[in-house]
Amino acid sequence: MGSPRLYQVHAIVLKDREVGEADRLVCLFTLERGKVWARANGVRKPTSRLGGHLQPLCHSRLLLARGRDRDVVSQAEALHTFPRLRSDLPLLAHAMACAEVLEGLTAEEQANPRAFHLLLRTLEGLEGGEGTLLVRWYEVHLLGALGFLPQLFACAECGASLAPRSHAFRLSAGGVVCPACAQRGGPSLPISLEALKVLRWLARHDFPQVRPLRLGAVAQEVERLLRETFRWHLERDVRSARFGERVGSGLPLP
CATH class of the missing domain: 1.20.1440.120 (Recombination protein O, C-terminal domain)
Incomplete structure (x- = not known):
């Protein structure tokens, strides 16, 4: 059997950059896998549920889906936002x-x-x-x-x-x-x-x-x-x- 399509990580967002009209690539440093780049689709839309959980320096629990080029953030829960x-x-x-x-x-x-x-x-x-x-x-x-x-x-x-x-x-x-x-x-x-x-x-x-x-x-x-x-x-x-x-x-x- 191959690796599961969905996997969970604990991650700190190191940086991000905008791609497309509403997406971002986020650079994560994860406890489980080290540095990972992932795509957050639609995160720049006002209605996105991911935005507040993927700010740089945010410590979050993420569910990632394996993608062909980049893995994709499926779910996110902020654990520490460091206001x-x-x-x-x-x-x-x-x-x-x-x-x-x-x-x-x-x-x-x-x-x-x-x-x-x-x-x-x-x-x-x-x-x-x-x-x-x-x-x-x-x-x-x-x-x-x-x-x-x-x-x-x-x-x-x-x-x-x-x-x-x-x-x-x-x-x-x-x-x-x-x-x-x-x-x-x-x-x-x-x-x-x-x-x-x-x-x-x-x-x-x-x-x-x-x-x-x-x-x-x-x-x-x-x-x-x-x-x-x-x-x-x-x-x-x-x-x-x-x-x-x-x-x-x-x-x-x-």
Whole structure:
């Protein structure tokens, strides 16, 4: 027997785009199957029962029907709509950046329950009042869940132990490199001992242990290192993060 025509998934809507006169393609990250693109027929009609359940960042239970080109959303039930995120532009920018990097770093039909729960937990935390520290924790753990976490505990090139001092962060090598390897050339970024300690703490601990951290001046360095890591793997900037910068600076939005 073949696969059943209808199947149920728990999904977070990462993004969507309009197709035809009244339809949308929705990019879902599902607990059961990873990233899935599905078609929501008629969802843009005022009478559609699906619209409120398929907004970006919505966590929903969906019934999908297998289609020839794309699976089709047959039924939808919103479980969490995160209304606070939608009414707060800085929070929305954080949440959209979290969704964007997950979408950009994953292939279709590759289940990753750890990544699903990381995103859901982060959206719930942002909705509950957490801020940028939660986003940094999410970014580090997402890189780990997807196999992209930079080497932080030994030299990425020679494997030597890292002395408690500033080092170089070389993405082409896969992480932090010792002074001897740093001298052998190749583009790199400086990484202070304080930033290295923060990244290690984020990688090793669950968020309740991370929450008491006060990053202070090192926060911008940690953010920059993580942003460069995502840029390296995505081969582009994180667009939602740039949107967040404009919101935070008061600059006019494009």
